[in-house]
Amino acid sequence: MENKILKIEGISKTYKKGSTKALEDINLELTPGIYGLLGPNGAGKSTLINILTAGLYADTGEVQYNGENIQKMGEKYRALLGYMPQQQGLYDELTAIRFLKFFAALKGVKGKEVNQIIDDLLKRVGLEENGHQKIGTFSGGMKQRLLIAQALLADPEILIMDEPTAGLDPNERIRLRNFISEIAGDKIVIYATHVVSDIESIAKEVILLNNGKIICKGSVEDLVQQMEGKVYELTVSEKDVEIYKQQYKISNMYRKQSEYILRIISDNKIEKDCQSVSGSLEDLYLYETK
DSSP states (O other): OOOOOEEEEEEEOOOSSTTTOOOOEEEEOOOOOOEEEOOTTSHHHHHHHHHHHHHHOSSEEEEEEEEEHHHHHHHHHHTTTEOOSSSSOOHHHHHHHHHHHHHHHHHHHHHHOHHHHHHHHHHHEEEEETSSSBBGGGGHHHHHHHHHHHHTTTTTSEEEEEETTTOOOHHHHHHHHHHHHOOTTTTTEEESSSSSHHHHHTOOOEEEEEEEEEEEEEHHHHHHHHTSEEEEEEEEGGHHHHHHOOOOOOOEEEETTEEEEEEEEESOOOOTTOOEOOHHHHHHHHHTTO
16 A cells, blocks of 8 residues: 655744744644644644645645645645535535535546445435435534535545534534544544544544644643643632632532532642542643643
8 A cells, every 4th residue: 555644844824924923833744544633723723724735835844745745736636635624615505416516526526436426425424315405404413424525525545624523512523523533544634623522532643733833742642641740639618619710720620519629730739638630631732722
């Protein structure tokens, strides 16, 4: 099997002269598997995605796929790319099949096999019974699955998804997450989100982005290990809760009878009677994006 390597070298981007950089010196090497691009709103995720989809030029650096600059590859690169945007720019009056046929034509998927490809994709995303239904009648989850089918039309080698579970209820989020895990195969999958639970169980690696910089990256296990000795639980009275919220980063709190148990993230032990506990990816996210 041919090696698939998406290499990002020294990428920086500033939108206005003198303003804070949207991206600063981003360096990554991606091979087949799911990468969680995690970060708060405004971290630079969408800017990086726009550069990776060749829709935006970086100020410095370049992106290469198998050693070739993606901007110079042009149509050849776009033919290898599947993109699921964050915004649901769908045509409500079209049926799911007409919508996919339209995008198949744009992507150069032609011939007698188009109908079979569309039928197979609708089945894979669980919409085989809805092909002749107008998109305007679809639920949010159905629209997201249709957008994934669109991204998979030409069997891309690189699949990029921008907040694919935005606006979905918990059941739809789980179903969509599991589906993405199933279809990943030998593709390079970039899953951008600010929701930790979306990627912590399926990502080969997590890339944490904040203020345009990569804060840390690695497997979930390796990243969680970094929180050892930084997460504590402490039982406090109701009147003291606000004091601790002002002084520390609280990742979770719940009431137990007349007291509260706080999960506190801190570089130092809070008090002698607090208990050190195992960290999580969510703890790391809160710690690094403070």
